[in-house]
Amino acid sequence: MSRLTQITDENASPKAAELFGAIKSKIGMVPNLYRVLGNEPSVLAATLGFGDALGQGTLDAATREAIALAVAGANTCDYCASAHTAISKGLKVDDAEISSRLNGKSADAKVQAILTFAVAVVEKRGFVSDEDLAAARNAGLTEGEIIETVGNVVANILTNYVNHIAQTDIDFPVVRTQNA
Secondary structure, three states: OOOOOOOOOOOOOHHHHHHHHHHHHHHOOOOHHHHHHOOOHHHHHHHHHHHHHHOOOOOOHHHHHHHHHHHHHHOOOHHHHHHHHHHHHHOOOOHHHHHHHHOOOOOOHHHHHHHHHHHHHHHOOOOOOHHHHHHHHHOOOOHHHHHHHHHHHHHHHHHHHHHHHHOOOOOOOOOOHHHO
């Protein structure tokens, strides 16, 4: 059971209700993470806005989901592992690749470079080494892609940490990071 309230439609503030309506119209449901964030609609709005803005970047949806999986794995966030596994399956990513991404790995060389850098950002709390940065560049990542990777990492750390604190009830097929 979640340690923070998962706001229901009936108990939502007017702003949270408005955001819930937008989420439902986009994906057909309001995931429990967003219901927890609905306790403070400004944080929910910021989270949604950050995600929408990142969706305008150069990294495609499957790559953004790969980052989300790698960050969930690095931070042992079962809620995000479950949600982003379901999203990745919807993007036609196969099960073996999803499992690899949860462990910061990919069969695709460019995605691997992005995930290696993303996991370094998480594990080193942003204090990546010159070698980490050189490896990303040598793998062909542009400075824009490096910044975009950091943006995606940060967006996912926010949701990972909220889920750790709330112990959000998982409303997707459950994926455990301990066994990824």
